[in-house]
Amino acid sequence: MTYNSEHRFSTCVRAKYSFLAKRSKPALNGSSPQSGFTLVELLVAIAIFAVLSMLGWKVFDYLLKVKDRNAEHEMHLFALQDAYQQVLRDSLQIIPLTANDGRQLQAAIVLNNQYFAFSKAGVSDPLKQGLSPYERIEYRYDSTQKKVYRLKYSNLNIPNRVQPISSTLLENVDQFKVMVLNPQELTQWPENSDPNNIAELKKLPLGLKLQLTVAGTDYEWIFSLLNTQVYSQYLGNSNTNGGINPPNKDGSNSSNHTELPSQ
Structure with missing residues (x-):
């Protein structure tokens, strides 16, 4: 009796497990396998991402360098334009008046061994301080600092103790050369050095001719002085007719003078 009961119980258990196994088997067969990345796939993805990141950084770095070069080039152009405009203003205001450095008379324009100086007008005196209407200007090139300086003396009579007002005309200048045109190129002026x-x-x-090399680029500037010839003739005629007096000892002129563009 007991044996039969146990046999029937075990038979029921086996039948139950067999039924559950049959129900679960189709579900297992129909389900998709679990998806995932293998180690090789992860390494390949990381390598691709690293290459793309490196390429992106190179492009970004290139754009930054191009921007910096353009900004530097723009600054050089602005500096060149300012220097050119300054020399142009000076060339328009050159006058045929001698200067006195305390030792001897200096020509209106002096060019000797790249020493370049000239007399100019165009000084305004709105406050009526008695400023001389004429100045003495010198361009000086310093090859060690690669700079061209503009030295300004506020009077045509230049005592030895007077220090000029110095300003930087141009930087990063590798070469600087001044010549006069008459009409041939001359490296010395005046031609007759008789004081x-x-x-x-x-x-x-x-005319004037400036040859300069700035940041590895060569430039050549030519300025006409023909307009100053008209002013020279006007000065000569006025002096002959008594219309304009010669400059005083302080370099000023007691009578009215032709208005030239101010600085």
Whole structure:
């Protein structure tokens, strides 16, 4: 009796498990396998991401460098334009008046061994402080600092103790050369160096030529002085007719003078 009961119980248990197994088997067969990345796939993805990141950084770095170069080039152009405009203003205001450095008379334009100086007008005196309407300007090139300086003396009579007002005309200058055109190129002016020949000292060339190398680029600037020839003739006629007096000892002129563009 007991044996039969146990046999029937075990038979029921086996039948029950067999039924559950049959029900669960189709579900297992129909389900999709679990998806995932293998180690090789992860390494390949990381390598691709690293390459793309490196390429993106190179492009970004290139754009930054191009932007910096453009900004630097723009600054060089602005500096060149400012220097050109300054020399142009000076060339328009050159006058045929000699200067006195305390030792001897200096020509209106002096060019000797790249020493370049000239007399100019165009000084305004709105406050009526008695400023001289004429100045003495010198361009000086410093090869060690690669700079061109503009030295300004506020009077045509230049005592030895007077220090000029210095300003930087241009930086990063590898070479700087000044010539006068009359009409041929000359590296020395005046041609006649006789200090007693006042007419020769007041003589002006027909033009100026500047050759300079800035940041590895060569430039050539040519300025006409033909407009100053008209002013020279006006000065000569006025002096002959008594309309304009010669400059005083302080470099000023007691009578009215032709208005030139101010600085």
